Amino acid sequence: MISKQMEKYGSTRSCIRELFEFGRRMKAEKGEDAVFDFSLGNPSVPAPKEVNEAIVEILRTKPSIQVHGYTSAVGLDAARDAVAQDLNARFGTHYTRDAFYMSVGAALALTSVCKALTLGPETEFLTFAPYFAEYSVFSTVAGARFKAIPPNPPTFQPDAEALRAALTPNTQGVIINSPNNPSGVVFTEENLRAVAEVLVAKEEEYGHPIYLLSDEPYRELVYDGAVVPHLPLLYKNTVICYSFSKCLSMPGERIGYVLMPDEIDDCEAMRYAVAGAARQLGSVCAPSLMQQVIARTAHLRPDLASYEKNRALLYGALTKMGYKCVRPDGAFYLFMEAPGGDAKAFSEAAKEKGLLLVPADDFGCPGWLRASYCVDYDMIVRSLPAFEKMMEEFNA
């Protein structure tokens, strides 16, 4: 007498968390050094010191009931002001606090937006593969259909013509994620402009808005001068779902926001609907202390030095071994073709050697693997013989 569907969601979990749990158990059994865990996108760089300084300062100066009390459902004015100011300074926009809904992380943000946009079982959300596996969960909980546009190797840039072919009058939203998880690719302005052109044409054709849902937790994690275009400047009906998880290295604190610019169609209805959806999803407000932290730290950027160093080591070593890797311009993921072609088989065999890599089958990209390099540099060094052995075994 328990929902089979929910039981399945809970028992299968995401394959990422499954690997993470496996790694935890293996470490407990065989020791920390026996496991090379490239599974989880858990930042390895400490939060900027200003984060903890802000916490201590808030505790020291503000009364407890203000620090730990409920906030408005949309979030604290100070947090929303800080986020607006930071974006305005960087992108020349004119956002005000009203455009922001502070959310319990990006997962809730995206789920709420999907729910706000779902009109019935015919509603569709599209995304480009490879994609973050939970997108299909976020869409289906809303009661909508989820469709992925096939991957576009070897660049994995969004293919506007493939998007044109996939759109239907029931498409309410296109989820886009750049820098991309799992590929590490940063979508170019040229390709994004092509995407925007297709969407504008299709909005005209269908006579209703198609929202671009931009999932941007890795916005600030780019290398070699790569630029992440600010999508509202390229396409009017853009809604941004953001998380401070990666930028401020605080994924466990569950703090992010939905940005719904004044310019989007049905703006007021959308803002109410996102708040209503979040409420229905069991959210009361984003964690209050962390909202106050964001009010003081929204302008901070992460220290990318160690990710850059890890990226250079892993990308260099693996390509030298013969792995076919996508050059990662952003995020902290290295995407590689599975030697032998079967990513699940490769990942299973790698587990035996303590090497935890996520097969991209659940990301809509069979045959590829994701390695998170937000890890200890020394672990990467120690892991290289295992990568080498795997290549020998699977490329025979």
Next chain:
Amino acid sequence: MISKQMEKYGSTRSCIRELFEFGRRMKAEKGEDAVFDFSLGNPSVPAPKEVNEAIVEILRTKPSIQVHGYTSAVGLDAARDAVAQDLNARFGTHYTRDAFYMSVGAALALTSVCKALTLGPETEFLTFAPYFAEYSVFSTVAGARFKAIPPNPPTFQPDAEALRAALTPNTQGVIINSPNNPSGVVFTEENLRAVAEVLVAKEEEYGHPIYLLSDEPYRELVYDGAVVPHLPLLYKNTVICYSFSKCLSMPGERIGYVLMPDEIDDCEAMRYAVAGAARQLGSVCAPSLMQQVIARTAHLRPDLASYEKNRALLYGALTKMGYKCVRPDGAFYLFMEAPGGDAKAFSEAAKEKGLLLVPADDFGCPGWLRASYCVDYDMIVRSLPAFEKMMEEFNA
């Protein structure tokens, strides 16, 4: 092209938060002293000093990526151990960490449990009126029906015979809330035993479990020696949804748990289904720093002195003025009959005087009002003339 249902949930919001926002605006316009806000259940007692001490100590001694990183979806072992130990010490139980799912507050906990138990649109959740208004939202988001058993004035104790009449083979859960929001009533062991007896008989009759979903955020807030029975000791199929919001005065931090004892039917399926439902609802893990705080503070009890003082003042003064109040044994709510009989009209008129009281219509109890006395003592003193004037006007 936005979901009308979500827009409605977001624009109407709960009437409590509506009043709270009204109060905020009115304070900004007319000054703090012009508003007597009895609307929100926001604890007025600071968190125990150990909470902030624990935060500072955790920041000082633990590496940032551990403090702010993801935890397992079910939560940190240390947090679940601490909660288990605290309950075992108080109730003689033998819970282990496996029985607990750490959640983003009680709202997510309840929503997840409802979703885990919903088999189809025929599924029903029952509760006793008056009830926390969001229960109907939690049930309907799961896709189930929500039914309230009519209120039982003047004691507002649960009526086992009324429950017997309301149960159907489609009832999957009965939500129970003691100390009660909004009535402040603590359900007696005798009445709870009668409820348990009815449930056992109906489980037998229907051939399937009926879960008692005990929403217990006010468990530790009781006065004059009132006792809150530990429901799993009275009824096997009890699932507890708990929040630290009220006990540790940190409602904004969104930290709570679901307790699913080993003894409940389909225990393993339930635990998976609750985790799966929370995942579907956009939850990744409960806020990580707060989980670590709970690991160190789960045994703390709130300082009830100021609530007791407020309660004595408000209950004493209002009954003297002629208000018919329920003597509040727990929580921090005073429940009173609206003079004149129309609680909404009374509340609207009271707003004009800066007096914010929640009409209990949305709690399934028309004609009654809720006053939250988790407020400043002096505010209560200053509010009394307004109460007096309202009584004169409405009892004419």
